[in-house]
Amino acid sequence: MSRPQKKKEKPGNPVLSAIGNWLDSLPSSILESVYLSYLRGDLDHEGGAAYIRQQLLDRAPKRWVVYEPMVLLPSGSFTSAPWPALLSILSPSQKDALWAEILHQLSPTTKGASKPTHLAVNEGIPLQISSQREGVSHQQENILRSPSGLKPLFGSFGPCNPPSPPSQTDFDAALWVSTKQNGIIQTWAPLHIMFSRGNVKEKARLLNTPAFKPSCGKEKFAVDLYAGIGYFAFSYARLGLRVLCWELNPWSVEGLRRGAELNGWEVRVIDPSKEERQSNDEELLAREVLAEEKAQILVFLESNVHAAARIRRLREKCGLDIVHVNCGFLPTSALVWKDAWDMVRDNESEGGWLHLHENVGESDIETRRMEVQGLVSRWGEEGIEKRRRGAVEHVEKVKTFAPGVWHCVFDVRVTDE
Structure with missing residues (x-):
């Protein structure tokens, strides 16, 4: 299979531009492997790596929100096929290159004084969470509204399971992000609160x-x-x-x-x-x-x-x-x-x-x-x-x-x- 020629992405979406650039940097053998896995033996289908590249772009996240210094992608990002198959065969450095390219492409679009340095996927706030009592799992109301589904992709967000109650040292070790609404600043630790x-x-x-x-x-x-x-x-x-x-x-x-x-x-x-x-x-x-x-x-x-x-x-x-x-x-x-x-x-x-x-x-x-x-x-x-x-x-x-x-x-x- 021949390496596909670079396809110009639609202007105006830096996330898609970043993903397109990153896909073009991968060895063609990786996309060809995903292509064969994705089609599950349907070798009559034509397109090869170029086809799978377009499938990946079509199923890539297209929206984002910036909470300085974090970029938050929408729930479900990178979970639609063929993304799981591709991510499963990449090295940590190859995945980090994707996340870093997304942050790089988004930097000119941010209005804040600092460039985004962290990337995560928002998985929402569960209404109930699991707890263990005497070795038995129980469901209880998520009174504290803990964002247990947040998925960090790039950058250090601090310890995932600090002690309860947390100390000032635990607070200082966490990533804190902020935004301004109606001229009022609000800040929070996205790994721990919504x-x-x-x-x-x-x-x-x-x-x-x-x-x-x-x-x-x-x-x-x-x-x-x-x-x-x-x-x-x-x-x-x-x-x-x-x-x-x-x-x-x-x-x-x-x-x-x-x-x-x-x-x-x-x-x-x-x-x-x-x-x-x-x-x-x-x-x-x-x-x-x-x-x-x-x-x-x-x-x-x-x-x-x-x-x-x-x-x-x-x-x-x-x-x-x-x-x-x-x-x-x-x-x-x-x-x-x-x-x-x-x-x-x-x-x-x-x-x-x-x-x-x-x-x-x-x-x-x-x-x-x-x-x-x-x-x-x-x-x-x-x-x-x-x-x-x-x-x-x-x-x-x-x-x-x-x-x-x-x-x-x-x-x-x-x-x-």
Whole structure:
């Protein structure tokens, strides 16, 4: 079989250009071997190495996203035949040459100050993960939203299985990447935590809705009960609010801390399991937290089941004016809705907003809105000393979660009756 002549790739796609260049650098015998394997003995088919080259290009990834300094390819990249057959017979150096060429071709397209140095394939966030108890495998909810399917291709991402809980040394050994949305920087370790690009619309809405902006006067607070790496907490900070955050995943908390500092916000991470043992006085801890005048963002490294009680004690000691509570967890954040209501209901003066996230079938959105309205109406009647009125003023359809299913946010306005 003769070596095929180089075919000019379609302009405008640097990934395909990189793959084409790399394929042309391989010995023709490699493509011919894959050709014979791919056809499984169908020697009547003509084309040889040129045919298999085109098959590889047709089934190559054509999209990407850059999170400095990493390039992320879409899920399923290089898994369609004949890619597995080709990759299985290559040496590590030959595969590295492919990944390096992709990064090289993408360098002129990146807008950041640094060239991309790492390459990975995004395999999504599993809703459940396997765990071992007494030698038996169990499936459990992936509460920490760990990206267990991320597939690093090129560059060091740090240790794959650091100890739990991780130490600062573990954090420093990991690769941290970043992006900017709505002028706000966010950073995370892609081997250990997720990033959801689709939240950009909701972040912008929080920043740009006039009714959401706090009034002048007494210091105002927002509460984020599922803070993650600061998706929505940073929007509240940009509005000038102090933010109380709850987050269970230490990798997310570290990302939030780093991101806050990159944006110029003072942040304090509070690990109650450590600090309370030292002070042996939770009320003292509460006073110390609110005395940190420069700390615009306060992050509790613990489950949000403790949030309601902690906020009650904080309010008793120092007073809190909470004007936003964000409940940003999918498929539903309903477990904390009543706690969120109580946090705003107990304000001494004005009310505020609840942002209740849930996945809802498109045909069920109006029904669910009425159900949420029924909940807050009933809660508003339960107050003894102070009654509040709750109204679902808007339902925001953020993005599709699955065919016919929307990630919705129910905006509940809480006011005096």
